[in-house]
Amino acid sequence: MQATLIDGKALAAAELAQIKREVNALEESGAPTPCLAVILVGEDPASQVYVRNKLLKCEQTGIRSHCYRLDSGVEQGELLGLLARLNADPAVHGILVQLPLPEQIDEAAVIAAIDPDKDVDGFHHENMGRLLAGDPDVLVPCTPLGCLLLLKSVLGDSLAGQHLVVVGRSNIVGKPAALLALQHHCTVTIVHSRTQDIAAVCRRADILIVAVGRARMVTEDWVKPGAVVLDVGINRVEHEGRARLVGDVDFDSVAKVAGAITPVPGGVGPMTIACLLRNTLQAYRHQRG
C-alpha cells in the first residue's frame, strides 16, 4: 500500500469535539439547547444501527435528541401529522426521517413535508434548489458535506481546477456531491451505469468519489496514480462465513495506486454523522436568528 489512509473516524472525532465546544458555549450563555428529532419507521436492522449511532453522537456533543419509533405498518397520514407537530415545535431545530421507508409510504411526500429550515438531511427540494443556485444559506446533505471535509483534510483549500469524478447520480450523494465540488471550482464529471467506458473516465480523475452501492466495483485499473479516492459505499458481504462491511472500492488493489483513500468502515460514514450534527447546529443558529 502506498496511499495515505484518510482517517474519517479521527477527523469526525475532531469535528464532534468542536461541535461539543460550541454547544457548551451556548449552554453557558443561557441559550436553549439545540435539539434533533429522529424518526425511525420499522425494524430495518441497518437503519437501527445508524440511528443508534446518531443518537449516541448527539449525547456525546450535548445536542438534545428525541427518537420517534413508528411501527412498520404506520399510515402515511400519521407520519405527516408527526412532522407537522415537529415543524411547529420551536424547541426542535432539526428533523431527520431515516430512509428507506416502508413501501406504503411515499418518500417524496414525506421529505416535502419537512420544514426546509429543519431539514438537516438537505433532501427537501427547497434545499436542493438552493444548493444548485449556490445560495450560501442552505442545508447540504451530510454525506457530500463529509466528503468535502475529508477532501480538505488532504488537499487543503486547493480543490480549484482538480478533475473530480463522481460515480453514481443519486439525489442524496452523487448529485449534491457534484454540485458542492463545482462550487469549490473543481472540474466535475458524473458517471453512472450507462456511461461508456466508465473505467477510462474514472482514470482521468484527480479526485474520485464512489457512491453506487456495489461491493468492490472500483479496481486499481480505474484509478490514476496519486488520485484521492473517497469510498461512500457500505456493503455487507459474506467473507469466510462471516458478515463483513466493504465499500464500493476494492480497497487492497486501489490503495496500491491511489495517493490517498478512505477505508470502510472508518471513512466517510463517521464523517456523515458528524455533519448531521453540524447541520443541526447550523439549523439552530438560523432559526434563532
Ligand SMILES: Nc1nc(=O)c2c([nH]1)NC[C@@H]1CN(c3ccc(C(=O)N[C@@H](CCC(=O)O)C(=O)O)cc3)C=[N+]21
Ligand atoms: N434520512 C437519512 N439520512 C441519512 O444520512 C441516511 C439515511 N437516511 N439512511 C441510510 C444512510 C446511510 N448512512 C450512514 C451513516 C453513517 C454510517 C457509518 O457511520 N458507518 C460506519 C460503520 C457502521 C456500521 O458498522 O454499520 C463506518 O463507515 O465506519 C453509515 C451509513 C446515513 N444514511
